[in-house]
Amino acid sequence: MPKGKGRLTFVPPMLPTRVPEPPSGGDWIHEVKLDGYRSQIVINGDDVRIYTRTGIDWSSKFRDLVEAARALGLDNAIIDGETIVTNEAGLPDFAALQKAITQRQRQHDLYLVAFDLLYLNGQDLRELGVEERRDILQGLIRPGERIQFSEAMPGESDALFYLIDKAGMEGMVSKRRGSKYRSGETRQWLKTKSFVVSELELLGVQRESGKAAFALLAEPDTRRYVGSAFITLPLDIRERLWKRVQEHAGPQPRGMKKRPATQWVKPGVKLRIKHLRGDHSHIRHASLLGFSDEE
Structure with a gap:
């Protein structure tokens, strides 16, 4: 007022x-x-x-x-x-x-x-x-x-x-x-947002005890970090994801800041990500749908 x-x-x-x-x-x-x-x-x-x-x-x-x-x-x-x-x-x-x-x-x-x-x-x-x-x-x-x-x-x-x-x-x-x-x-005003699905590359997974896990994501070609997505997949898919992370374990990517409880991965793991429509240089409200090579 x-x-x-x-x-x-x-x-x-x-x-x-x-x-x-x-x-x-x-x-x-x-x-x-x-x-x-x-x-x-x-x-x-x-x-x-x-x-x-x-x-x-x-x-x-x-x-x-x-x-x-x-x-x-x-x-x-x-x-x-x-x-x-x-x-x-x-x-x-x-x-x-x-x-x-x-x-x-x-x-x-x-x-x-x-x-x-x-x-x-x-x-x-x-x-x-x-x-x-x-x-x-x-x-x-x-x-x-x-x-x-x-x-x-x-x-x-x-x-x-x-x-x-x-x-x-x-x-x-x-x-x-x-x-x-x-x-x-x-609820007198309602908003309906438009989402898109993109294929992005996995840089690593951050899993801290007591907190939600999320995937760190990059552009497929440049490996440039574009944001993160919450991992809310069913248990069996999460287990497959973690297996791939372990199989592709690698060093921290150049230019990335240190993150606690993060397992970095080498290039090659592609994911399907649902996120708000907009600029791809920084995705927002993102969630992980699955692996792009399991369609």
Whole structure:
């Protein structure tokens, strides 16, 4: 809740609950889930701040977006959205976003896609339904600017998600019509994420007592580390995996930091990994499906 007379401050955002399939029926509106950083614009006249999902002030990292928000000419407002960078195909590129944040000369690559409005010119809008808040927000944003509006998609949810998946997008957010804005996780907003399956090379397995085991993974050709995946396979497959690790035991790969309770392996063990769609230089939310040579 904003504090101080007439001055707005960061509000913890409303967070969608992850579900395996999007909800059906006419009670929902659907938007593309963009692969970026959740961002909140807080405007108090010329004083404009942009915060991360957890309330960290990143205004200095988003200087061009701060100027774009100032150009909206609002007395005060809180706008909820996602900061992104797009690639040549026009799709959000998370790796490019990280570079743009750290490299001053790439600030012009940043865009903020706005999808909700919490406050406007002294009025608390959180008690309004999501469609009303979005209608007001859309009226504030000029097409073609650095701050854009997240359009809702017409159609059935399963068909929309199929198209989003085929287009290579991260997923979809579904919002219940009439839902009020409430900080924290809620089932009034639901997110359905798109996953892909990749073949990656095993670098090693880390198994610490009392903790979940996970596989350390690399690109098949370069052996460059790209992340890890939890090992949640059935017992018989886990036993086969550990047997292969022992058969291919090798030295710690060059460039890898020491890790406790890790058995490194030589090249040659390929795995099928399910992970979030996005940049392959660092996989996220990954899980091990099995061996690629046992299909």
